[in-house]
Amino acid sequence: MKEAKAELDKIIRLNDEQHHAFIENKKRDIAEFHLKHNAFYRNLNTSAEYTWWKNLPVLTKKNLQVPLQQRLSEGFPETKVYINKTSGSSGDPFIFAKDKYSHALTWASNIYRFGWYGIDFNEALQARFYGIPLDFMGYKKERLKDWLAHRYRFPIFDLSDKVLDDFLKHFRTKKFDYINGYTSSIVLFAKFLKRKNILLKDICPTLKVCMVTSEMLFDDDKNLLETQFGCPVVNEYGASELDLIAFQNPQDEWQVNAETLFVEILDEHNNVLPYGEEGRIVITSLFNKAHPFIRYDIGDIGILDEKSTLKKPLLKKLVGRTNDIALLPSGKKSPGLTFYYVTKSIIEDDGNVKEFIIIQTKKDTFEIDYVSEKILAPEQIAKIEAAIAQYLEPGLHFTFNRKTTLERSNRGKLKQFRSLL
Incomplete structure (x- = not known):
């Protein structure tokens, strides 16, 4: 983590010209690495040599639905990588891997962006609105992870008023610093508070910010959350197999991660669209050597703002999923x-x-x-x-x-x- 934080800090400090060179070098480096050391990725290409970025294939989740062992690079066995699986919300779930340094950079990126709002991962207590495994061992394992990560989980499968009232009791007794979780569940909690005429900040004065993820946040819902919680509401967009993709900054811009990722907007023929035009969101993980995520079509449709630069791309709009x-x-x-x-x-x-x-x-x-x-x-x-x-x-x-x-x-x-x- 120490090395990852130092590298991230170095990338952040680059000026526009230096950042452009950084992106171009990392694109070439990661493509050449996987063409040389990953048979699965090499077989998807027409050539084993890197020639031009636009000649590289656009990967989809269906491309990656083969056994993980077949997709790993040389020198990265399953015992030495971070392994997880996507949620399947796109309809195409699969298991993926990150090398440990790439995974550390993911956490360094999270720590950096949450720090914009005064959240220290080592100390801040999180109110976590997420699902949880219902089997005994899975439930206990997740609770242990929550304890180690300094967070308290509110399981969201039952959101009746009685359960939400129990949630509220925890906010009265615990010094939560921030809320993080699925948009729809947090909005439902805010509606409950509105019916009860309760301002959450009054009963939990330590609350600094609320981060919502994974589901669409509409403007009226954001206004409701900010009114009932009494704190800023931040919209994040990410993918478990990648990183945080975009995170609302304190200037209310949806800032795209340009430190560990390279984001393109493509048309139906895989041509790169200019800023301001709507297309498929295609992402490259610049550091993951264990598993190729190069020109990876995440399945979402969006627009990069006309004000974007290579160093500071801005997500103007996230339209939805291609299968929606x-x-x-x-x-x-x-x-x-x-x-x-x-x-x-x-x-x-x-x-x-x-x-x-x-x-x-x-x-x-x-x-x-x-x-x-x-x-x-x-x-x-x-x-x-x-x-x-x-x-x-x-x-x-x-x-x-x-x-x-x-x-x-x-x-x-x-x-x-x-x-x-």
Whole structure:
């Protein structure tokens, strides 16, 4: 960690010209390393020699769904690397590896960015809103890891008022420095506080900041969190197989990690798009020698801001996942979160609905599952259907299903839109 922190600090101090040279050298170095020492990556290329960056293939998660042993580089056996698995929220889960130095740089990057908000990983107590394994050994192992990492976990599979009231008791008795976890669960906790007319900072005055991750954070939800928590709310975007990809800085910019990663925005033909244009987010891990993540299509769609530079890229917009696209009868394609956003603006007006998801079952048919205190009124349903007809297209059919809880992933993520097509 000491060596990783020193290297990260050196990278951060580079000027624009030096950083440009750093990126170009690291791109070439990591590509040449894997072409020479990784048979799996070499077989994906048309040549074993590095010629030009744009000639390198764009990797997808499906490319990587072969046994891990086949993907590891020479000199990096499974016993000497960090191994984990992706959440599977994209529909394509797989096991991955990082060499220990690359993994240390990941933590150095986390420590650096959390430090923007006065969070010291060695001392700060985290309120962690995440899932947890439910088997005995898995549960105990995760609790031990939490204790060692100075965090207290709030399991999010049951978010009833009774459970949220128990959460609140911990905030009264523990000196939490920050909140970190899945957006939907933290938003639900904030809605509970609003109903109770409680400002979290009043009962937990040590609270400095809230970091949300893994799920879309809408502006109105961010306003709700900041109001009910009484502290800044920071939006982070990351991937377990990579690093923190983007992290909201104190100037309210979504700053992309340009120290350990190289981020490109590509069109459907793998051409690099200029800043300001929407495309596929493709990422290179500049330091991971154990496993190739070179021009890796993470499965998300986004836009880099026109103000971006190579040293300080800014994520202007994260549109959604490539597999979260709704295919409509007219032939139109629309990000599924468009449905979610339009519906959200109406469905939560009176505070009745706690959370909801949208599932596309046919090109013209959608199901909306929601958790609420009382069933949706016909006039609300009519407003939702009219708004979607206006923003997307008319003639779509909806079924509204009131639920006691919504289905989450085994890690506790809530997938807001899902297409079954």
